[in-house]
Every structure is written in C-alpha cells, then in structure tokens.
Amino acid sequence: MKDEDKLKYYKWRIGDRYDGWRVRNVDAVFSVIPFFLRTRMDAQNFFEEKVDIDHIEAFIKEHKEDIPDLSIMHVVMAAMVRLISQRPHLNRYVVWNKIFARNHINFSIAIKRSLSDEGEETLIKPHFLPTDTLQDIVRKTKVEQNQNQQVGHQNSSDLISKILGILPEFLMRSVVFLLLHLDKVGLLPKFINDASPWHSSIFLTNIGSIGVESIYHHLYEFGTCSMFVAMGKKSRRHAISKSGEFKVHKSILLKFVMDERICDGFYYASSMRIFNKILSDPKLLLLPPDKVVIDDGVGRKRVDI
Numbered sequence: 664m665k666d667e668d669k670l671k672y673y674k675w676r677i678g679d680r681y682d683g684w685r686v687r688n689v690d691a692v693f694s695v696i697p698f699f700l701r702t703r704m705d706a707q708n709f710f711e712e713k714v715d716i717d718h719i720e721a722f723i724k725e726h727k728e729d730i731p732d733l734s735i736m737h738v739v740m741a742a743m744v745r746l747i748s749q750r751p752h753l754n755r756y757v758v759w760n761k762i763f764a765r766n767h768i769n770f771s772i773a774i775k776r777s778l779s780d781e782g783e784e785t786l787i788k789p790h791f792l793p794t795d796t797l798q799d800i801v802r803k804t805k806v807e808q809n810q811n812q813q814v815g816h817q818n819s820s821d822l823i824s825k826i827l828g829i830l831p832e833f834l835m836r837s838v839v840f841l842l843l844h845l846d847k848v849g850l851l852p853k854f855i856n857d858a859s860p861w862h863s864s865i866f867l868t869n870i871g872s873i874g875v876e877s878i879y880h881h882l883y884e885f886g887t888c889s890m891f892v893a894m895g896k897k898s899r900r901h902a903i904s905k906s907g908e909f910k911v912h913k914s915i916l917l918k919f920v921m922d923e924r925i926c927d928g929f930y931y932a933s934s935m936r937i938f939n940k941i942l943s944d945p946k947l948l949l950l951p952p953d954k955v956v957i958d959d960g961v962g963r964k965r966v967d968i
Contacts, residue, residue, distance in 0.1 A: 680849040682856060682887065683763035686755060686960035696924050697760040703882040703889070703922050706757075710919040711877075712935060714739075714942055716897065717913055722945045733801055735915065736869045736894060741800040741948045742941040743865060743892070744768055748793035750934040751958040754864050755925035756887035759847040762925060763887075764958040768793060771860035771888065772867050774808060786860040787811050793955045797948035823858050843885060861886025871896035877918040889922040 678685040700706040716735060723733050747754045747768055754765045769790045787807040791800060830838060845851045856862045861883045870877060870893060877895030882888060895916040902910055921931060941947055 678761075680758075680763060681853060682767070682862065683756065683765045684958075684961045686762040686764050686958070688960045689762060693762065693924070693927075697757050697762065700924055701760065702884055703757075704884060706922050706924045707882055708921045708923045708928075708931070709879050710921065710931070710935070712917045712919070712939070713914050714917060714939075715912055715914050719942070719945055720913070730798055730801055732805055733797070736867075736872075737797065737801045737804065738942070738945050738948065739892075739894060739917070740770060740804065740867065741795070741797040742938055742945075743770075744791045744793065744795055744800060745941055745948060745952060746934060746938050747864065748952050748955045749937060750930070751956055752926035752930055752960070753890065753934055755958070755960075756889045757922060757924045758849075758887060762960070764961050765864060765887070767864075769863050770865050770867050771863040772804075772869075773860075774811065785811055788857070788860065788863060794951040796951055797945070800948075823855065846885070859886055861888055863888050864890070866891045867894070868892075869894040871915060877916045879918050879920055882920055882922060889925050891920040893918045 675684075678687075696706075719735055719738055723735070723738070726733055751764065754768060756763055756765060767790060769788050772787050772789070774785060774787060787804075787810075789803045789807045791803060795803075827835065827838065842851060842855065860866065863886075866880075866883075866888050868880065868891075872894075874896050876898075877893040880891045880893055882891055895918070897913055897915055900912050900914060902912055923931075
C-alpha cells in the first residue's frame with residue numbers, strides 16, 4: 664500500500680470529492696465569502712518571513728552522514744508538513760464556492776533537468792503523511808527527483824502538456840473549458856489531478872538555488888492549491904548582540920501567497936508563529952509529531968480505509 668493510501672479517511676458522503684471532504688462546520692461568514700470572493704486572485708493575501716539559517720546550516724552539517732542530501736529546502740518542507748499536521752485548515756481549498764479539506768498532503772515543486780537557459784523544466788509532486796519525519800521528507804523528495812530529473816525523461820505532467828500543446832487553438836479552448844468545469848463538480852479525471860501541479864497542498868519554488876531573491880507568485884485559478892511559497896537566496900545581515908558584540912547572521916526570505924477564504928487571519932498568524940518555532944529547533948522534525956490534529960470543519964469521525 665502506498666504511503667498516501669495509509670491516511671485515515673472520513674467516510675465519503677454526497678458533496679465530497681475524491682481529493683477532499685466538504686467542510687460543513689464553518690462560521691457563516693466563511694460559508695458566504697467564497698460567493699463574493701469567487702476566485703483565488705480575488706482572495707490572495709501576501710506575507711513574508713525572514714528565517715535565520717545559521718542554526719539550520721549547523722544542523723544540516725551535523726546530520727550530513729545519517730541524512731544524505733539534506734538541504735535547507737528539505738527542512739522548510741518538513742516544517743510545512745509538520746505545520747499542516749497541527750494546523751489542518753491550511754490544507755483546505757475552495758472550488759465552486761465551497762470549502763474542502765484535502766485528504767492528503769503533497770507539494771508541487773519545479774525542478775530543472777539541467778542548469779541552463781535551454782534546460783528542460785518539469786514538476787514533481789511528492790506525497791507526504793502528517794506523521795512524516797525529516798528523514799521521510801528527504802527520502803520521498805529524492806525518489807521523485809531521481810525519477811524525473813534525467814534529461815529526456817517525460818512524466819505524466821510532461822506528457823499531458825505535450826498532448827495539449829499540439830491541439831489547434833479552437834480545440835484547446837474547448838478542452839480547457841471542459842477541464843475547468845469538470846474540476847468544479849469534482850469529475851476531473853483522477854490521472855489529470857495526479858499529474859496537475861495546480862492540484863496540491865503547497866506550490867513551492869526554490870529560486871534561491873539559482874541565486875535569486877524570493878518573489879510573490881500568484882495563485883492559480885485552475886486546480887486546488889491554496890498556498891504558494893517562494894524561497895529566496897541566502898543573504899547576510901549585521902547585528903549587535905545584547906553584549907555589544909558585532910555579528911553576521913545568514914538568513915533566507917520566504918514569501919507566501921495564500922487564499923484567505925480557507926481560514927481567518929488569526930489562524931494564519933498563529934500558524935506562522937508555530938512555523939517559526941519549528942524552524943527554530945529543527946531537531947523536532949527528526950521525530951513524528953506527538954499527535955495529528957484533525958480538521959474539525961468536516962464534522963464527523965474518521966474511519967480507516
């Protein structure tokens with residue numbers, strides 16, 4: 664059984680989707696908001712967080728033997744998975760004016776098959792469990808990268824893009840219109856959902872790996888992704904400690920674009936405080952969480968599949 668199949672699911676009922684459960688227990692305001700803020704473009708919030716990385720780099724150096732290939736990006740990803748395990752509203756999405764709780768955790772990540780202007784770009788979608796540790800995050804991400812980073816390899820996302828790319832314009836418009844409306848009613852073919860980078864918990868781009876500062880990247884209207892995170896390059900800042908000592912600190916800038924319809928601002932703010940707390944002590948990520956918090960908006964007990 665695949666890892667994503669080991670998740671505990673709510674019993675399906677009318678109104679649910681195969682990739683999420685309908686959120687029914689929600690404040691009246693949030694049941695109304697999606698009808699006024701009808702698109703993700705209407706509901707985008709922008710937030711940035713500067714993360715000190717001196718201690719993270721020391722942690723990576725300490726674990727370079729037992730966790731090969733560990734990077735700052737893996738630590739950030741693991742912190743996000745841990746955050747979702749404790750703050751499940753962050754893993755919600757809105758489709759056709761209705762809020763859903765996603766029944767899995769996955770990332771869409773853009774990677775280059777070769778570091779040049781002409782190098783092919785593709786996308787990977789590793790799936791995670793809310794109980795995953797940092798070691799699990801590194802292993803699962805590495806498996807996806809190894810399968811998709813060879814030049815000339817085509818994954819399902821590449822194949823679908825290639826097929827759509829050869830369609831004449833009039834047919835392309837019809838196909839895209841159909842896909843958009845099938846997705847609205849939860850009837851989008853699952854193989855397209857699985858291949859689509861726009862159907863994910865978080866879209867992550869690490870543009871800092873090519874020496875570029877982070878940007879605010881818009882959310883996509885097609886799909887279910889409610890959060891886009893951009894990692895920027897390492898930077899240095901100078902500070903004076905309480906003892907008067909002059910120090911240089913390294914940091915990265917994370918920029919978030921989030922759909923405000925899935926939870927309120929206080930929930931987002933509280934979640935960012937927890938996120939910072941996790942990143943301040945990455946040793947926490949070496950063990951699974953003590954408990955996984957269940958989304959209380961679905962309104963019924965979960966059952967094993």
